[in-house]
Amino acid sequence: MQAGLAILDRSGIVELTMRRVAQELDTGAASLYVYVKNRDDLLLAMLDEAMGSVPRTAHLAGTWRERVEALIEAIVHATASHEGLALVALGTIPRTDKVLLIFNDLIGLLREGGLDDRTISWSTDLLYMHATAAGAELASYIARSSNEHDVVSEASEFFAALPAERYPLIAGMHDEIMAGSGDERDAWKLRVLLNGILATPAGRP
Amino acid sequence: MQAGLAILDRSGIVELTMRRVAQELDTGAASLYVYVKNRDDLLLAMLDEAMGSVPRTAHLAGTWRERVEALIEAIVHATASHEGLALVALGTIPRTDKVLLIFNDLIGLLREGGLDDRTISWSTDLLYMHATAAGAELASYIARSSNEHDVVSEASEFFAALPAERYPLIAGMHDEIMAGSGDERDAWKLRVLLNGILATPAGRP
DNA sequence: ATAAATCACGAACACCGTTCGTGTCAAACG
DNA sequence: CGTTTGACACGAACGGTGTTCGTGATTTAT
Numbered sequence: 001m002q003a004g005l006a007i008l009d010r011s012g013i014v015e016l017t018m019r020r021v022a023q024e025l026d027t028g029a030a031s032l033y034v035y036v037k038n039r040d041d042l043l044l045a046m047l048d049e050a051m052g053s054v055p056r057t058a059h060l061a062g063t064w065r066e067r068v069e070a071l072i073e074a075i076v077h078a079t080a081s082h083e084g085l086a087l088v089a090l091g092t093i094p095r096t097d098k099v100l101l102i103f104n105d106l107i108g109l110l111r112e113g114g115l116d117d118r119t120i121s122w123s124t125d126l127l128y129m130h131a132t133a134a135g136a137e138l139a140s141y142i143a144r145s146s147n148e149h150d151v152v153s154e155a156s157e158f159f160a161a162l163p164a165e166r167y168p169l170i171a172g173m174h175d176e177i178m179a180g181s182g183d184e185r186d187a188w189k190l191r192v193l194l195n196g197i198l199a200t201p202a203g204r205p
Numbered sequence: 206m207q208a209g210l211a212i213l214d215r216s217g218i219v220e221l222t223m224r225r226v227a228q229e230l231d232t233g234a235a236s237l238y239v240y241v242k243n244r245d246d247l248l249l250a251m252l253d254e255a256m257g258s259v260p261r262t263a264h265l266a267g268t269w270r271e272r273v274e275a276l277i278e279a280i281v282h283a284t285a286s287h288e289g290l291a292l293v294a295l296g297t298i299p300r301t302d303k304v305l306l307i308f309n310d311l312i313g314l315l316r317e318g319g320l321d322d323r324t325i326s327w328s329t330d331l332l333y334m335h336a337t338a339a340g341a342e343l344a345s346y347i348a349r350s351s352n353e354h355d356v357v358s359e360a361s362e363f364f365a366a367l368p369a370e371r372y373p374l375i376a377g378m379h380d381e382i383m384a385g386s387g388d389e390r391d392a393w394k395l396r397v398l399l400n401g402i403l404a405t406p407a408g409r410p
Numbered sequence: 411a412t413a414a415a416t417c418a419c420g421a422a423c424a425c426c427g428t429t430c431g432t433g434t435c436a437a438a439c440g
Numbered sequence: 441c442g443t444t445t446g447a448c449a450c451g452a453a454c455g456g457t458g459t460t461c462g463t464g465a466t467t468t469a470t
Contacts (some may be wrong), residue, residue, distance in 0.1 A: 028419040043375045090341045107374040121381040126394050133338035169312040176326040196401025233450040
């Protein structure tokens with residue numbers, strides 16, 4: 001079922017209409033409401049389906065840091081791989097099976113790191129939020145760059161043309177704003193989060 | 206103009222139709238297209254309008270950390286104060302006036318902290334992403350809690366009823382998952398980010 | 411073989427974003 | 441002063457949307 005739907009995000013989320021999904025399944029739009037309560041419900045189911053591509057931590061190898069980073073990056077790519085799905089994840093705190101499994105694995109990983117329970121709980125929150133937000137950003141980048149223009153040079157031109165008298169500090173940062181690949185930035189952000197978590201125990205009440 | 210529109214998010218973003226906005230302004234829907242290209246364009250303008258409530262850093266008092274935290278929290282509340290707007294911010298990287306001013310101020314603040322340029326650039330990215338994501342989460346929480354149920358006890362019951370054999374680690378964390386107010390969690394997350402940034406210089410190329 | 415439950419779907423409803431042609435009305439110009 | 445220009449307003453229409461309902465068809469259980 002959801003497999004037939006995931007095929008549809010080739011055209012983006014705005015094109016994902018009930019009628020089109022039904023057409024993909026060679027049926028009528030009304031028939032979908034047997035399996036799904038809403039369009040929102042369908043999107044949530046699709047999100048859960050997409051989250052299934054995140055590997056369980058048991059299969060991950062490497063150091064503790066590498067395993068945490070691999071898990072978070074997997075969430076980022078799972079949410080980013082279908083345009084618009086990441087925004088669904090951010091609009092709610094999904095309490096579906098696959099997401100809960102990820103939470104469960106993440107808790108286990110953080111416990112391995114020797115964190116106390118409260119820090120684990122809040123870190124799970126923070127890391128999941130970061131992963132979905134990064135997924136949303138990545139997805140919108142992918143969608144924009146595949147559709148038409150050269151996004152990077154376009155952004156570069158935009159910042160170069162910015163009036164220096166209104167945004168003096170941005171103008172001075174022009175080189176650095178575009179510096180580094182997206183992957184480098186994302187990896188750095190993840191390192192920041194982990195370093196921050198390790199340096200900021202929430203403590204036990 | 207945008208003032209008349211902001212009044213509309215009392216009913217949430219899904220109720221924000223062109224026809225209803227026009228009605229609020231005692232005019233027809235077609236008349237809006239003189240001032241605005243799209244519905245998306247209107248949402249972007251509303252987002253920019255909302256971002257205007259974020260104070261310039263020049264007016265902030267306190268230590269460096271307090272000022273950074275105050276700025277980020279202001280962004281969170283600006284995006285969270287109108288349901289659905291935060292998702293607009295996450296769907297794009299808005300390049301509108303108010304947002305650019307915030308970026309400019311944030312760069313200034315980070316430079317004050319003695320960070321190198323690349324770290325400043327990437328931190329701006331990270332902090333803005335975090336702020337909008339936190340805004341989205343806060344907004345959805347506000348929307349849910351004002352509408353109907355007691356969200357907290359509802360979530361508590363949900364996690365208590367979770368099958369321990371499938372999610373063993375979540376079950377064991379039940380107390381901590383609900384621990385702490387939202388404000389405490391958010392403050393901790395911000396501390397994590399700042400500690401992480403200070404401990405993770407991106408370096409100069 | 412019959413009853414019951416499940417699934418499919420055409421038609422309809424109310425509403426949406428957007429466009430187009432026409433209308434109003436005030437300022438600018440001769 | 442009359443006339444032309446331009447900006448703004450808006451009713452009507454188009455093609456599309458999510459969702460509901462009544463009615464069939466088809467499978468399953470008795």
